[in-house]
Amino acid sequence: MDFFSNIVKIMQKYWQVFLVQGISYTLLLSLLTVAFGAVLGLLLYLGRTVRFKPLNWLCIAIVEVIRGTPMLLQLYVGYFIVPKILPFQVTEFTSVAVALCINSGCYVSEIFRSGIQAVDKGQTEAARSLGLNSRQTMFRIILPQAIKNILPALGNEFIMIVKDTSLASTFFVGELMTACLKVRGNTFLAMECMTIVGVIYFVLTFILSKLLGSFERRLKAND
């Protein structure tokens, strides 16, 4: 029973570290990652499809390298490289966030690709046969339909990222896993701390996936 009373005691003393600081940093990091990742993902996707071979190759290479190396390694690279190349002072949080965004952008570009390719080719043909150019076809006909394939997958990516941000604790940026490490260091109660963050992560992702589910049903209802 010590276990549960310890959890209660930890929460009484450190609830702010977990529930305020931890959750807000985790969500902030995830939101930044998804938002910038989506923009980067779209750029990478477009870079792969425009009629300019070197750019195609570059974008494909970036995606393949990022997808083929561990995220933790990328975070280390981001942590050491980003402060060196940016002209202004950056915090660890920013460096890690940049690395996460790049990582996510590569996965998101694949989400865009599959979502766009899933739109029937006949739609492009119909639009082009009316005289629309390729840009008008993409933005008026294809993307509005692809978005229905893309958004659910993007939501899943968001949930994945919430969990993946735990890797950022390696650099003590203040998100949930950092909170866990800190409190563990103060109390020497490892199992209890891990249980607490485990439950928080689960509740966060569970709520997100439920929200996503209802959102998806609404998208379908509009068809």
Place this chain on the structure above:
Amino acid sequence: MTENLIETVDLHKSFVIKGKETLHVLRGVSEHIAKGEVVSIIGPSGGGKSTFLRCLNLLERPEQGKIIFEGVEITNEKVDINLHRQKMGMVFQHFNVFPHLSVLKNITLAPVLLGKRSQAEAEEQAKALLNRVGLLDKKDEHPGRLSGGQKQRLAIVRALAMEPDVMLFDEPTSALDPEMVGEVLDVIKALVKSGMTSVIVTHEMGFAREVSDRILFMDGGIIAESGKPDDIMNNPQNPRTKEFLSKVLY
């Protein structure tokens, strides 16, 4: 001779299948389509009918040969094909209506986007067109709620909204349930009677015979026979035409 609207000169098109096998679909198609003429293309599957039709507005780019539309050689790389496509309406086997737009928006999108009409004008025109094909009460629905026949009628008026000089029909009734074929054919018949130049790829022999000024029989990537509907149907000269017709006309 009447004025040519479309002229093709020695079109060749082949497709590479799975990176190795090359399928030579068009093997030199030269043809004239006159203004106001209604031409049906019949023939066995794989004979090149649809490919020929899709070459006319360059949905497929022939690797050899010329297409001259309204006096312009559109196969020339320097020509802005988008401008010429506005003058060539196309109707597809699988309708290809835009599922994310309302019926009305399906029709108004292109004329408004391409600066042909203001939104208000385009809507007036779209309503008139929908009324013509009996779909006015569906104007605010999404296409997902329409039957196949209704979708195809929508696809036809969507193309008409651009006021094309020619309409290309790619097996417009092949994907329809049998009871809906009639309603779509009626729309096409009415259109053809109004003098619209049309090229129709079809398997509906009775329909082709009724509406066409001329029938082309395509097989093996060439136009094997061409002539007046009654001549082709009753008295085919080419043995392949004879064989095909004996299979499809009972």
